[in-house]
Amino acid sequence: MNPQMLFSQYFEIDQKCLDEYGALNICLEADLPLFVDPFLLFSSPDANYQALHDKIVGHLIFLRNLAVDNPNIGLPLFQFPEIPQNWLGLCKWGNSGKGLGPKFAKNIVNAFNGFYRNFGSEEVTDSSHIEKLTLVGSGIGRDFISDFTTNLMLEFLLKYTEKFSEKYLSDKQVRTFSVRCDFDESLMIWKPKSFKLPCFYKGDRDEDFILLTPVNILTKDDAFICHSDFTNQFRYIANSLSNATLRDSVNSYFARRLPANPKKVDIEKAINETVQKYPEILDYYIKKKELEKDKASALSAEKVKRLRDELLSTLTEFCKHLFTNSNFYQTPFNCYDEALKRARFLKEVIENNDGYRIFYKNGKPIASEDTVQRIFRLTWFASPIDVNSEVNNGRGPADYKVSFGSRDSTIVEFKLGSSSSLSSNLKNQTEIYKKASKSISDIKVILCYTQAEILRVSRVLKAIKQENAENVIVIDATRKVSASKVP
Incomplete structure (x- = not known):
């Protein structure tokens, strides 16, 4: 293959x-x-x-x-x-x-x-x-x-x-x-x-x-032109209205709908109610974006370039490495064993075969969990196993459900060591997903970019009594010192 x-x-x-x-x-x-x-x-x-x-x-x-x-x-x-x-x-x-x-x-x-x-x-x-x-x-x-x-x-x-x-x-x-x-x-x-x-x-x-x-x-x-940008710029747009009567009316109406110490949800509700009363404010926002149209192509080009650099080039290099240096794509298909072997092999490649380099662009780690998940997921492309991402069976989406038939299935959660919710996720999330998906087993893969993250993950695993668990794979993706420089 x-x-x-x-x-x-x-x-x-x-x-x-x-x-x-x-x-x-x-x-x-x-x-x-x-x-x-x-x-x-x-x-x-x-x-x-x-x-x-x-x-x-x-x-x-x-x-x-x-x-x-x-x-x-x-x-x-x-x-x-x-x-x-x-x-x-x-x-x-x-x-x-x-x-x-x-x-x-x-x-x-x-x-x-x-x-x-x-x-x-x-x-x-x-x-x-x-x-x-x-x-x-x-x-x-x-x-x-x-x-x-x-x-x-x-x-x-x-x-x-x-x-x-x-x-x-x-x-x-x-x-x-x-x-x-x-x-x-x-x-x-x-x-x-x-x-x-x-x-x-x-x-x-x-x-x-x-x-x-x-x-x-x-x-x-x-x-x-999008909802999040409009809500972020709402006050600026309202204060920039050239029609003084409309400007005062919009600002007054908006202010009356804000509670003391408003939260984000309160602000969005007040904006929505104000727009319902004064819908023309949408056109003034869009007019502002039309005047800024020269920025549009540059902003989008940067987003696309970042995706191509972080995902496509990384993915291509990674899969070539796996194909050339292993039998990764010929792994037998027992779901739990296959997922575990793949996770362990990824750990080996990243930690000991310079695979960590693939997860850095311009010296900086690919910090987006979504991007790393896509890279990890696409390494399964030649497998006969059914691997579905973000399967939602009633209790929220799991990263992956790996299955072969109705009775052989495994939930795989892929996380960054920097995640603020790591402890609760490791302790509760996959168990909930397993029950919802009726999966037999689960695997948790954690990618760490710094020694501090590795120590933190170690403390979390020890606290929840999973530090030696077979199904928890911690991958050290820290930048390595060249072997020629090691004394």
């Missing part, structure tokens, strides 16, 4: 081909936590991107008109499936998301007949922005931006990928696929078109196409 997790590896092309074309080198085992930010289309000097933004906003206005004219309209037109073939999203394993289903459709129809009835007729901003629908509590969250945007620009992505295929891939690597991507407003249906696209084989006969996405329209975590 040759680890071919990245698009460039699977199709045996140089990474430089993707870089020159401007496309992201996606992972074909799990979604990368990125999405298209529609504001990057709006703020781009590229006329094609600007036209895409107009198309996306225009379709949302079309839906608003349908919803306002007929509040009881059927919901299918307001539902948008996940587009899994771009391998972008929040899935830590695989590429299957939920999409925007009936619940979303009902929420957006209600929103267009309520608070967002006037969407598309803004006078303060230069353009309408679909992100506006995520700024206050209407049941329309961040997933809407990703799924709606991808669906509306699907034809663009298909043509973009087809053009890459024509230039860099052989005839044996592509197939013709028919994809519904063209919306006919008169018939109100999505019509199919055919494209020659990279073909990805998921089994002997199971094949699917792959979509490439331009790097310069991707971002991570939050869109440039």
Whole structure:
């Protein structure tokens, strides 16, 4: 088995081909936590991107008109499936998301007949922005931006990928696929078109196409216009209103809704109530973001670069190391034994075979637990074992559930030694997850970047009487002194 997790590896092309074309080198085992930010289309000097933004906003206005004219309209037109073939999203394993289903459709129809009835007729901003629908509590969250945007620009992505295929891939690597991507407003249906696209084989006969996405329209975590940024800047926006009467009214209304010594939840509630009373403040916030549009691409580019440096390059190097120096991908499949052997082997590689270097970028540790979990999780990609991340069986999500059939399963929790909740997690969390998932056993893997973290973890394990437990693997990822320098 040759680890071919990245698009460039699977199709045996140089990474430089993707870089020159401007496309992201996606992972074909799990979604990368990125999405298209529609504001990057709006703020781009590229006329094609600007036209895409107009198309996306225009379709949302079309839906608003349908919803306002007929509040009881059927919901299918307001539902948008996940587009899994771009391998972008929040899935830590695989590429299957939920999409925007009936619940979303009902929420957006209600929103267009309520608070967002006037969407598309803004006078303060230069353009309408679909992100506006995520700024206050209407049941329309961040997933809407990703799924709606991808669906509306699907034809663009298909043509973009087809053009890459024509230039860099052989005839044996592509197939013709028919994809519904063209919306006919008169018939109100999505019509199919055919494209020659990279073909990805998921089994002997199971094949699917792959979509490439331009790097310069991707971002991570939050869109440039988002709820968290709006709440953080609310007071600044309110105090910056040029209309003195509106400014005084907004500030007075907001202040009256704050209790003494307000907590974060109190502030957010007061903001929400103020926006309900003075909805135009959303447009002034968006106008401020439009004036700052030059910052958008730089901020997103830095987020994407960080993810590529910390996750993709780290993952590639790590899996090559495992494949070259071990039988890691041929481990027999008893779930507990396999998970334990893999955890121990990771410990050996990191502590004694310079594997720790992979977990540092520019001399600094990769401190994000989410990033480390993704790296750890993707080292299972060639295993016949079923490994599901963040399985939630009623008591909160566990990091991983490793299973082979219904009776052979293990919960794996992967933590950083710096975690403030480490003690309670080690003592209670996996036991709760085991009961909820009916798992037979559990393994706890703890990555430590400093000697202080190692000592702290040792004290915690001793306090809960697990210092010699077989299923607790403490990995020393501290930077090592070169053997030539050891006296």
